Amino acid sequence: MTEPSSAAHRPTLEAVADRAGVSRATVSRVVNGGAGVRSSLAEKVLRAVDELGYVPNQAARSLVTRRHDAVAVVIAEPETRVFTDPFFAQQLRGISKELTAHDSQLVLLLVEGRGDYARVGRYLAGGHVDGALVFSVHLDDELPDIVRRSALPTVFGGRPDGGAPHTPYVDCDNRGGAREAVRHLRSLGRERIAHIAGPLDQTSAMDRLDGYRDVLPDAEPELIARGDFTPAGGERAMRELLDRCPDVDGVFAANDLTAAGALRVLGEAGRRVPEDVAVVGFDDMEPVAEQTSPPLTTVRQDIEEMGRLMARLLLRGLERGGALAGDPLDTAPSSVITPTALVRRASA
Amino acid sequence: MTEPSSAAHRPTLEAVADRAGVSRATVSRVVNGGAGVRSSLAEKVLRAVDELGYVPNQAARSLVTRRHDAVAVVIAEPETRVFTDPFFAQQLRGISKELTAHDSQLVLLLVEGRGDYARVGRYLAGGHVDGALVFSVHLDDELPDIVRRSALPTVFGGRPDGGAPHTPYVDCDNRGGAREAVRHLRSLGRERIAHIAGPLDQTSAMDRLDGYRDVLPDAEPELIARGDFTPAGGERAMRELLDRCPDVDGVFAANDLTAAGALRVLGEAGRRVPEDVAVVGFDDMEPVAEQTSPPLTTVRQDIEEMGRLMARLLLRGLERGGALAGDPLDTAPSSVITPTALVRRASA
DNA sequence: CGGGCCGCTGAGAGCGCTCTTAACGGGGCG
DNA sequence: CGCCCCGTTAAGAGCGCTCTCAGCGGCCCG
Numbered sequence: 001m002t003e004p005s006s007a008a009h010r011p012t013l014e015a016v017a018d019r020a021g022v023s024r025a026t027v028s029r030v031v032n033g034g035a036g037v038r039s040s041l042a043e044k045v046l047r048a049v050d051e052l053g054y055v056p057n058q059a060a061r062s063l064v065t066r067r068h069d070a071v072a073v074v075i076a077e078p079e080t081r082v083f084t085d086p087f088f089a090q091q092l093r094g095i096s097k098e099l100t101a102h103d104s105q106l107v108l109l110l111v112e113g114r115g116d117y118a119r120v121g122r123y124l125a126g127g128h129v130d131g132a133l134v135f136s137v138h139l140d141d142e143l144p145d146i147v148r149r150s151a152l153p154t155v156f157g158g159r160p161d162g163g164a165p166h167t168p169y170v171d172c173d174n175r176g177g178a179r180e181a182v183r184h185l186r187s188l189g190r191e192r193i194a195h196i197a198g199p200l201d202q203t204s205a206m207d208r209l210d211g212y213r214d215v216l217p218d219a220e221p222e223l224i225a226r227g228d229f230t231p232a233g234g235e236r237a238m239r240e241l242l243d244r245c246p247d248v249d250g251v252f253a254a255n256d257l258t259a260a261g262a263l264r265v266l267g268e269a270g271r272r273v274p275e276d277v278a279v280v281g282f283d284d285m286e287p288v289a290e291q292t293s294p295p296l297t298t299v300r301q302d303i304e305e306m307g308r309l310m311a312r313l314l315l316r317g318l319e320r321g322g323a324l325a326g327d328p329l330d331t332a333p334s335s336v337i338t339p340t341a342l343v344r345r346a347s348a
Numbered sequence: 349m350t351e352p353s354s355a356a357h358r359p360t361l362e363a364v365a366d367r368a369g370v371s372r373a374t375v376s377r378v379v380n381g382g383a384g385v386r387s388s389l390a391e392k393v394l395r396a397v398d399e400l401g402y403v404p405n406q407a408a409r410s411l412v413t414r415r416h417d418a419v420a421v422v423i424a425e426p427e428t429r430v431f432t433d434p435f436f437a438q439q440l441r442g443i444s445k446e447l448t449a450h451d452s453q454l455v456l457l458l459v460e461g462r463g464d465y466a467r468v469g470r471y472l473a474g475g476h477v478d479g480a481l482v483f484s485v486h487l488d489d490e491l492p493d494i495v496r497r498s499a500l501p502t503v504f505g506g507r508p509d510g511g512a513p514h515t516p517y518v519d520c521d522n523r524g525g526a527r528e529a530v531r532h533l534r535s536l537g538r539e540r541i542a543h544i545a546g547p548l549d550q551t552s553a554m555d556r557l558d559g560y561r562d563v564l565p566d567a568e569p570e571l572i573a574r575g576d577f578t579p580a581g582g583e584r585a586m587r588e589l590l591d592r593c594p595d596v597d598g599v600f601a602a603n604d605l606t607a608a609g610a611l612r613v614l615g616e617a618g619r620r621v622p623e624d625v626a627v628v629g630f631d632d633m634e635p636v637a638e639q640t641s642p643p644l645t646t647v648r649q650d651i652e653e654m655g656r657l658m659a660r661l662l663l664r665g666l667e668r669g670g671a672l673a674g675d676p677l678d679t680a681p682s683s684v685i686t687p688t689a690l691v692r693r694a695s696a
Numbered sequence: 697c698g699g700g701c702c703g704c705t706g707a708g709a710g711c712g713c714t715c716t717t718a719a720c721g722g723g724g725c726g
Numbered sequence: 727c728g729c730c731c732c733g734t735t736a737a738g739a740g741c742g743c744t745c746t747c748a749g750c751g752g753c754c755c756g
Contacts, residue, residue: 010475012742023706028744036704055473059416060742063407064711070455089437096458105471107418108456110444123453125403127358231639260639291579291608293615293641360712371736376714384734408712412741699756706749711742719736726729 011052020048031056069104071095071314072129072152074120076111076143077136086286087303088135091157094307095133102315104130117146124150131314133157139201155314157306159203159335168317168335170310172301174204177340178211181252181280181299184342186215188278190250194223196237196262198254205229208254208282223248227258234261242269249277250348256281256288256298263292263347278348294346301340309336359400368396379404410475417452419443419662420477420500422468424459424491425484434634435651436483439505442655443481450663452478465494472498479662481505487549503662505654507551507683516665516683518658520649522552525688526559529600529628529647532690534563536626538598542571544585544610546602553577556602556630571596575606582609590617597625598696604629604636604646611640611695626696642694649688657684 017027022041029037030045031054037045048054062068073095075088092106099106107129109120124132124147131153137143137160144167147154156169185193195212198205213219222244225237234253238261241248253259259281263273271277273294281289284300313336365375370389377385378393379402385393396402410416421443423436440454447454455477457468472480472495479501485491485508492515495502504517533541543560546553561567570592573585582601586609589596601607607629611621619625621642629637632648661684 010473013744014742024743025706025708025745026704029705032744038704041705055470055475057411057742058474058476059407059411060711061744062711063405063411063713063742064744066711068407073456086434086437089434092456093458096456097460100458100460100464100467103467105476106456106458108421108440108444108454110441110448110454112445112448116448119448119451122403125358126406127403128406128453231635257635260635264639287579287605287608287636288639291612291636291639361714362712372713373715373737374735377735380714386734389735405712408741409714410741411712411743412714414741697756699754701754702752704750704752707747709744709746711744713741714739716739717737720734722732724729724731726727 010057011054012057013054016045016048016052016054019052020045066127068128068130070107070129071099071104071311072107072109072124072132074109074111074124074132074134074143074147075136076134076141087283090286090303091135091307091310094304094309095311096307097304098308098311098315102311104315111143117142121146121150124152130318131155133310133314136202137161153314153317155310155317157310159207161203168313170306170313170336170338171204172306172338173340174207175211175214177282177299177301177342178208178252179214180340180342181282182212182215184297184344185250185252185278185280185348188250188274188348190278192223192245192248193219193250193252194225194241194245194248195219196225196227196234196241196251196253196258198227198229198258200226205254212252220245227254227261229255229257231257231261231264234258235265236261238262238265242266242271251277251279253279253281256283256285256292256296259296259298259347260288260292263294263296267293274346274348280342280348284343289343289345292347297345297348298343299340300343302338306338309338358405359402360405361402364393364396364400364402367400368393414475416476416478418455418477419447419452419659420455420457420472420480422457422459422472422480422482422491422495423484424482424489435631438634438651439483439655439658442652442657443659444655445652446656446659446663450659452663459491465490469494469498472500478666479503481658481662484550485509501662501665503658503665505658507555509551516661518654518661518684518686519552520654520686521688522555523559523562525630525647525649525690526556526600527562528688528690529630530560530563532645532692533598533600533626533628533696536598536622536696538626540571540593540596541567541598541600542573542589542593542596543567544573544575544582544589544599544601544606546575546577546606548574553602560600568593575602575609577603577605579605579609579612582606583613584609586610586613590614590619599625599627601627601629604631604633604640604644607644607646607695608636608640611642611644615641622694622696628690628696632691637691637693640695645693645696646691647688648691650686654686657686 013024013027017024027045030042034042096106133155135157139161154167159169159171197209225240227233227237253262259279266273266277281296281298284298289296289298361372361375365372375393378390382390444454481503483505487509502515507517507519545557573588575581575585601610607627614621614625621627629644629646632646637644637646
């Protein structure tokens with residue numbers, strides 16, 4: 001561009017048309033791919049576009065096309081956890097990559113508590129975006145309802161609770177990964193394997209607990225402590241466990257942060273890891289799992305890939321003319337469960 | 349709303365007007381605050397809005413108002429660091445809170461490498477957003493140029509290098525915080541205080557190094573090692589340092605991640621912290637600083653607040669009718685430097 | 697050599713909203 | 727009693743774009 005595209009007075013299609021000596025319609029065609037325009041004309045148009053620094057006005061465009069090339073990412077998570085946990089950040093990265101590849105924009109909606117739901121609902125219904133990716137739905141959450149009411153194509157991150165039966169989601173194989181973790185502890189000869197669960201109003205925590213029970217159906221209830229996916233919760237739970245079952249020799253923690261807390265308490269209590277107590281986490285979270293002492297054996301999930309898959313699922317649905325909303329049973333993309341893998345480090 | 353606001357056929361202003369028995373203009377007035385409309389009429393309109401589940405079409409609205417009530421957040425950071433580091437996440441949270449309070453939306457632009465700059469430029473120039481918040485500008489970066497060319501009001505996160513003189517920014521007092529860290533080490537009686545610097549193409553790393561030098565102008569060059577804000581870089585630098593200056597008894601690391609790496613190497617080398625070597629970090633990063641062993645003494649910056657300030661600065665500029673772009677010298681909001689505070693834990 | 701078809705282009709009608717302009721009725725004042 | 731002004735409302739002109747539809751040549755075929 002030779003002229004700066006000042007925000008103040010930006011050239012319009014009409015200006016380009018005048019300069020190129022053609023009609024608006026022709027310029028529009030060229031700008032949108034140029035199918036069916038004589039190449040000599042197209043060239044002239046392109047030159048005019050360049051000279052004027054023309055950039056299409058998206059508001060005008062979506063007013064008629066009803067497309068926005070934008071997708072909302074809705075993250076509803078109580079203040080504390082969201083951003084101490086790189087989990088969302090990594091998913092966002094995956095989502096962003098996929099959206100970028102499809103020329104779509106990412107609009108981030110961080111929900112600031114329950115009182116903010118109305119705003120989010122208004123935004124989704126307001127025709128700003130073509131679809132929504134929704135995270136971290138808790139059991140009693142009304143977010144799915146709000147999203148459904150907006151009638152936007154949607155993909156959930158993490159298996160939602162029963163409430164939203166026909167909405168596709170992406171989640172890792174929480175249950176299978178948990179099974180693998182516990183089996184690994186057993187294969188190490190551990191006989192008193194405890195579980196520190198996550199907050200059980202989230203399906204991921206429930207599923208991991210179920211996986212634990214799959215392998216150890218007869219585990220005593222004392223061996224299961226309740227955590228909350230935070231290091232502090234892990235410390236608390238580990239103390240309880242040590243108190244109730246001093247002979248514990250293996251711990252499967254619901255996530256790495258929890259495991260980090262448990263590790264600390266174990267250290268303070270003079271238990272050697274993994275000699276006295278073997279510990280396995282879940283997530284393989286970037287800075288945490290490798291930083292603990294000893295480094296944490298954990299169940300890896302490919303978080304970025306999950307984000308990418310969510311976006312892909314949604315975009316595919318959109319390409320089919322919003323089939324997700326229109327004809328859910330027949331053409332809706334189905335959910336995806338991604339695999340997990342045990343990563344062996346020093347702690348088990 | 350009694351009727352669902354289906355994305356497919358959404359009621360228009362006209363429909364509401366018909367139902368309420370008034371003109372489009374009146375409905376528009378009511379929807380936008382209702383100044384100068386008889387209350388009996390306003391009530392009727394409100395009822396119609398409710399019954400039809402009317403939500404204004406934003407595309408149509410911004411086509412004429414040229415406002416979007418949306419702000420772009422541009423994050424350009426080489427793949428690796430962005431999302432292992434809760435730094436951005438916390439700033440985002442602050443930004444989101446402030447924008448929400450002003451009824452603005454957050455559009456996230458993650459730049460996927462240099463090749464992606466064109467896309468970002470197009471987006472910014474495309475009239476989707478009212479302003480931009482731009483992060484992590486490196487020394488030789490062309491991002492500021494691209495942003496300037498879009499003529500959008502902008503606020504930077506972190507002091508930009510000389511290139512963008514009149515653009516306001518928000519940054520913490522990197523230099524002052526560094527001075528405080530080093531002074532603290534000295535007050536502990538340490539005499540061989542080293543610095544592990546960050547990547548020196550970023551002003552934050554440069555400023556922290558400058559702060560170190562302010563207090564120790566005569567420090568030998570061997571006491572300064574180069575890191576990259578990652579734990580691995582911290583390990584590498586710490587090994588060099590131990591090698592070059594075995595008598596080192598204090599380390600000021602450019603950030604907490606670096607300090608964590610250094611701590612690990614120190615442990616492996618059999619140096620006790622803080623007895624043999626005292627260590628101070630920077631950031632007071634959520635899960636890291638408290639998790640290290642021993643817990644890290646560090647310089648705290650209020651990251652969320654910085655995000656909030658960035659948004660506030662930008663919005664204030666927008667309210668003044670885009671004064672940032674129009675009359676930069678006179679009315680542009682000026683930059684803000686936020687204070688830091690030393691947080692004493694066990695490592696120093 | 698004429699008719700029909702096809703490839704390309706232009707004209708024009710809106711998309712849903714805001715905002716300016718003009719109209720209207722009622723009250724105060726001359 | 728008539729005029730003017732003000733508060734309130736309606737009408738209408740676009741914002742910048744896409745898309746349909748008609749028109750216009752040229753070419754092929756009969």
